[in-house]
Amino acid sequence: MHQEAICDLYLRSSLDRDGKTAIERQEADCRAWAERNGLTVRKVHVDRGRSGYKAVERSGFDAALAAATSGAVGTLVVWKLDRLSRKGVGQVGKVLDDMEKAGSRLVSVVDDLDTSHDSTRKVVVMLAELARSESENLGTRVGHAKRYLRSKGQWIGGQPPYGLLIDRQTKKLVHDPEHAVYARLIADEALAGNALVTIARLLNEHAILSPRGGQWNAASILQLLRSPAFAGLMPETETVETGDGGRKYTGRVFPYRDPETLEAVGIGEGIITVGEREQIIRTLESRTFLHAGKRRPKPEATALLTGLIFCGVPGCGRRMHRVGCSYQCMARRAGNQCIGASALAAPVDQYVTEQFHTELSELEAGDPLIDAISDRWMRRVDPQTFAKREALTTEIQEEEARLADLEDARYVRGEFSGAVAVERYDRLAERLRGRINRLCVDLRRLPMPSVDVSPMLDGPTLLKEWAGLTNENRRERLSLAVDRIEVSKGVRGQRIIPEKRIRIHWARPANPDATT
Structure with a gap:
């Protein structure tokens, strides 16, 4: 079973309500279409309560697009085109271009559209602009409704305050x-x-x-x-x-x-x-x-370890921030029930910096930390390519798991007995192996960004660059090699001993197979 025989579904609803556009109804209609057309549904990507018009993050949309444009699937099915996007031809046109380059197609069930047909693109563009216009008009109507309710002194929606x-x-x-x-x-x-x-x-x-x-x-x-x-x-x-x-x-x-x-x-x-x-x-x-007659927002974090340092008290694990001269547990400062770890920032910064330089300068070829640094650096260089690679890698792993289960059924559980059953097993196994091989070929064809991490691994070069960096730049370097830093609770009045109270969790590749 290769790309042409499988599909992914993308489902979205701005408000997760029951009705004709509810997620469950969308899925049922899309699955029925896939069955009628002889396609197997691989995955269902869902964005509940996410607008297709506003500038909001849609993880389901991103995953569905990565699968369709990487070659993991050959068809992306949506219930209706406005479920995919309400941003008009700007976004929809780019989606169509990316899918066309990948050799995949978009299908809209209710609209009866299939972009593998030459005449469909013009209709898709027209409907995309219509959906965008409808969203604009809806915003106008909602605005009028809110003004009317306000004039009557009535609640316009949302959760009222506590009490x-x-x-x-x-x-x-x-x-x-x-x-x-x-x-x-x-x-x-x-x-x-x-x-x-x-x-x-x-x-x-x-x-x-x-x-x-x-x-x-x-x-x-x-x-x-x-x-x-x-x-x-x-x-x-x-x-x-x-x-x-x-x-x-x-x-x-x-x-x-x-x-x-x-x-x-x-x-x-x-x-x-x-x-x-x-x-x-x-x-x-x-x-x-x-300041100067105006209330200023919080300044940007200037501490070296902001975002990397956490409370090491068992059961807490919340972030720590620099307050004055110390890193302090934010759970404690916010009133949560934590005994609250705190430590002078200067010795913590110095210890972490020294350990960072020492660890990197002593790395040898093949060390997992080098792979993690390279992996993270490359992901920053080309995040879209990595999204496609991860979609393909995940699909390969799932197909391999299906093949392993099938082999267990044949040779361990004895579920395939008799000539007819064995012949059926052979067909299924051959189909899975063929799909895995083709997915591996697609993965190898994807370009892999390359970076040179050697300057970070050379002690003198790293020290020379480090001296001229801002704390923000230093944090970026640290985050390539460090997952998190935990500080345990100390004894009041005693000087901090970093080796006993600070634990550095070094980075590991998030998905080693994704970079091979």
């Missing part, structure tokens, strides 16, 4: 009888001037779960207190214009004001009053960094 519910009849906020008392506790603690991390610890110590069912932290407390709806005010999320003329949300939420009166619009009951909200906001802002 509040939406009345089904009035569409306004009312107190949640189960959680309102804890929400008021949070407000009282904030009004008393207590730190957010202190409030989080108080809630966690009494096993009061957050809205998502986990532990509270300073960030979740801050988001709740700053929410206009927590004070019974209609919320609105700020949007800014993007480079392509569209708009995107910034994440900043503020009270919605009536366009005519410019007064904040109420949305029902709040946990706190408007006056209390203003007092809390003033207290929170007094603790933030102010």
